[in-house]
Amino acid sequence: MSSHMIIEHxxxxxxxxNCYIVACEVTKKAAVIDPGDEGKRILAKAEMMGVxxxxxxxxxxxxxxxxxxxxxxxxxxxxxxxxxxxxxxxxLASEHALRYGLAVTPSPKPDIxxxxxDIIEIGKLQxxxxxxxxxxPGGICLxxxxxxFSGDTLFxxxxxxxxxxxxxxxxxxxxxxxxxxxxxxxxxxxPGHGGVTSIxxxxxxxxxxxxxxx
Numbered sequence: 001m002s003s004h005m006i007i008e009h010x011x012x013x014x015x016x017x018n019c020y021i022v023a024c025e026v027t028k029k030a031a032v033i034d035p036g037d038e039g040k041r042i043l044a045k046a047e048m049m050g051v052x053x054x055x056x057x058x059x060x061x062x063x064x065x066x067x068x069x070x071x072x073x074x075x076x077x078x079x080x081x082x083x084x085x086x087x088x089x090x091x092l093a094s095e096h097a098l099r100y101g102l103a104v105t106p107s108p109k110p111d112i113x114x115x116x117x118d119i120i121e122i123g124k125l126q127x128x129x130x131x132x133x134x135x136x137p138g139g140i141c142l143x144x145x146x147x148x149f150s151g152d153t154l155f156x157x158x159x160x161x162x163x164x165x166x167x168x169x170x171x172x173x174x175x176x177x178x179x180x181x182x183x184x185x186x187x188x189x190x191p192g193h194g195g196v197t198s199i200x201x202x203x204x205x206x207x208x209x210x211x212x213x214x
Contacts, residue, residue, distance in 0.1 A: 024123025059151025134172020
């Protein structure tokens with residue numbers, strides 16, 4: 001990991017979403033990845049770190065990953081970013097949350113939409129957008145040097161569910177094989193739920209990947 005990158009991890013909301021604050025140590029600019037809930041706590045953590053939130057990134061548009069978008073937009077100057085193919089999920093978040101007996105604050109519209117290969121600059125850090133549809137139509141991963149923020153695409157020995165509207169199992173497996181397993185094996189994977197893993201570990205031990213390889 002770059003000596004210029006700071007990563008802070010918070011588990012937020014009733015569905016235990018991994019929210020990450022990724023900051024440039026030199027410029028003190030920061031991105032919040034997947035602010036699913038608990039906006040006050042996320043903002044307090046950023047303030048404790050001494051960094052300025054300039055960017056808010058959703059790896060996809062499901063309600064459990066976007067619940068604090070509105071709060072952070074209101075309390076920071078952060079630009080909201082999501083893949084162009086998941087923009088339509090944002091206004092449906094409240095409806096989807098109700099199916100689980102939960103409530104979520106509606107998200108504002110994104111300031112910027114991205115697609116595969118786009119670069120998001122956070123101070124001196126460059127975050128590369130990697131299209132990985134399958135969990136949702138516009139699901140993305142975010143690559144910063146040797147760190148991959150995988151959203152709900154790839155988990156430790158698991159993968160994102162594909163039974164939600166817009167999900168596609170074959171597409172998700174293809175995304176993982178073609179876009180993620182081709183990365184350096186030492187790439188650390190920071191997923192949307194659960195513990196940190198690596199590309200090498202998942203290639204060797206993930207049962208979904210092993211099953212599709214046979």
